[in-house]
Amino acid sequence: MKATSKKNTFQFLKKHIHTSKTGKKALIFVFDKRQKFVISVGLLAIGLFLAEFQFGRSGIIIPLFLALFTNILFYWAVKDDLQDQSSYSVFIMPTFYSLAFGLFYSLVPANLLVRAFVTGLYAFGLYSLFLSQNIFIVGAIRTIALLSGARIVSFVITLLAFFFLTNITFTLHLGMVPTLLIMFLFSYPIIFQSLWTYTLQEKVNKTLFLWSFALTLCIIEAAAVLWFWPSSPTVIALFLAGFFYTIVGLSHVWLERRLFRGVLWEYVWVGAAVFFVLLLFTPWGK
Numbered sequence: 001m002k003a004t005s006k007k008n009t010f011q012f013l014k015k016h017i018h019t020s021k022t023g024k025k026a027l028i029f030v031f032d033k034r035q036k037f038v039i040s041v042g043l044l045a046i047g048l049f050l051a052e053f054q055f056g057r058s059g060i061i062i063p064l065f066l067a068l069f070t071n072i073l074f075y076w077a078v079k080d081d082l083q084d085q086s087s088y089s090v091f092i093m094p095t096f097y098s099l100a101f102g103l104f105y106s107l108v109p110a111n112l113l114v115r116a117f118v119t120g121l122y123a124f125g126l127y128s129l130f131l132s133q134n135i136f137i138v139g140a141i142r143t144i145a146l147l148s149g150a151r152i153v154s155f156v157i158t159l160l161a162f163f164f165l166t167n168i169t170f171t172l173h174l175g176m177v178p179t180l181l182i183m184f185l186f187s188y189p190i191i192f193q194s195l196w197t198y199t200l201q202e203k204v205n206k207t208l209f210l211w212s213f214a215l216t217l218c219i220i221e222a223a224a225v226l227w228f229w230p231s232s233p234t235v236i237a238l239f240l241a242g243f244f245y246t247i248v249g250l251s252h253v254w255l256e257r258r259l260f261r262g263v264l265w266e267y268v269w270v271g272a273a274v275f276f277v278l279l280l281f282t283p284w285g286k
Contacts, residue, residue, distance in 0.1 A: 033077055033078065033134065036073075036076060036077035037077055037127060037130045037131065037134075038127070039073075040070075040073035040074065040076070040077060040130070041123050041126050041127045041130065042123070043069075043073065044066065044069065044070055044073065044098065044122075044123075044126065045119050045120075045122060045123035045126070047066065047069070048062075048066060048098075048101065048102065048105065048119055048122060049115065049116070049119040051066075060103065062102055063098070063099050063101075063102025063103045063105075064099070064102075066098045066099070066101075066102040067094075067095045067096070067098045067099040067102065070094045070095060070097075070098040070126070071091050071094060071095055074090075074091065074094050074130060074133070075091070077130070077134075078090075078133075078134055078137055081134070081137050081138065082137065089136075089192070089193050089196045089204075090133040090134075090136050090137055090193075092189050092190065092192070092193035093129060093133065093154065093157065093158060093161070093190070093193055094126070094129060094130070094133065096161050096165065096186055096189070096190055097125065097126060097129055097157060097160075097161045098122075098126070099161075099165070099186075100160075100161040100162075100164035100165045100168075101118070101122045101161075101164065103164070103165070103168045104118075104164040104167070104168060105118065107167075107168070107171065125157050125160065128153050128157065129153070129154065129157050131150070131153075132149075132150035132151075132153045132154045132157075133150075133154070135147060135150035136150060136154075136197055136200060139200050150197075151197050151198065151252070154194070154197055155194060155197075155248075155249070155252070158190055158193075158194050159241055159244065159245055161190065162186075162187070162190060162240075162241055162244050163237050163238065163240075163241040164237075165186050166183070166223075166236070166237035166240050166241065167233050167234055167237035169182045169183060169233075170226075170227075170233035170236050170237060171233045176224065176227050179223065179227055180220050180223055180224055180227075183219065183220055183223045184216060184220055187216045187219045187220070187244075188212060188213065188216040191212045191215050191216055191219075191244075191248060192208065192209070192212040194248055194252075195208055195211060195212055195215075195248070195251060195252075195255070196208065198251075198252050198255040198256065199255060211251065215247055215248060215251065218243075218247055219240065219243065219244060219247075222239075222240060222243050223240060226239065226240065229278075229282065230282060230283060231278065231281065231282040231283070232281070235277070235278060235281045235282065236278075238274060238277060238278075239274050239275065239277065239278040241274075242270060242271060242273070242274025242275075242277075243271065243274065245267075245270060246267045246268075246270055246271040249267055250264070250267050
């Protein structure tokens, strides 16, 4: 047992001791990609919890810094694998995911258990997002088996971020023009990144930009109608998230060339269900 322990210690030191050009030796730690993901998620989750729980409502400052550091840490983890400019599309969702949670955190009740749960949800989702975005970086170079699962995970997280951002936008009770402008500012890049995950083009063509713009206009038009709707921001955000799921999901299956009648009806039923929820939870008597 002692011999084995000494051997393992020697191998660890041999792996992490670095000899400089001057001949001096120093102990350094080299982390693999998953370890970097865990460290990054841990730091960001702790930062979110402490900043919001200690300092209360911080406006947009902390969410912006959280989004910035999310991209910095994610770049630290995957910088060796970035091959071309299109790979930088993977930074879109980490930005808006952290921004969405940072802003939504101010709406969460000031309860330790509730905020701990939300922080845990943020950490779990961010780690899953990092893994899926890493798969997209590799998938842009070669076909891998995990690509389909990564797309599903990324789409679920995208829906969650979109729901939070939409809820926050309508909670502000701004005028129509500012509300629609904010909706456009986060909807377009989110939709673009979601469509890109199904093409993984090395050079993004104009078709993808135009397609993303067309879907964003559909979201904006629906949001314009719902701005007059006598319902709560949460119900409106739920409907728009369902609408987002329907039109973007249909675009996904179209890009995969499996838009069959059965698949089409699945998305139609989802759209009908969220519309029914919108009607059901609208206080018509007011």
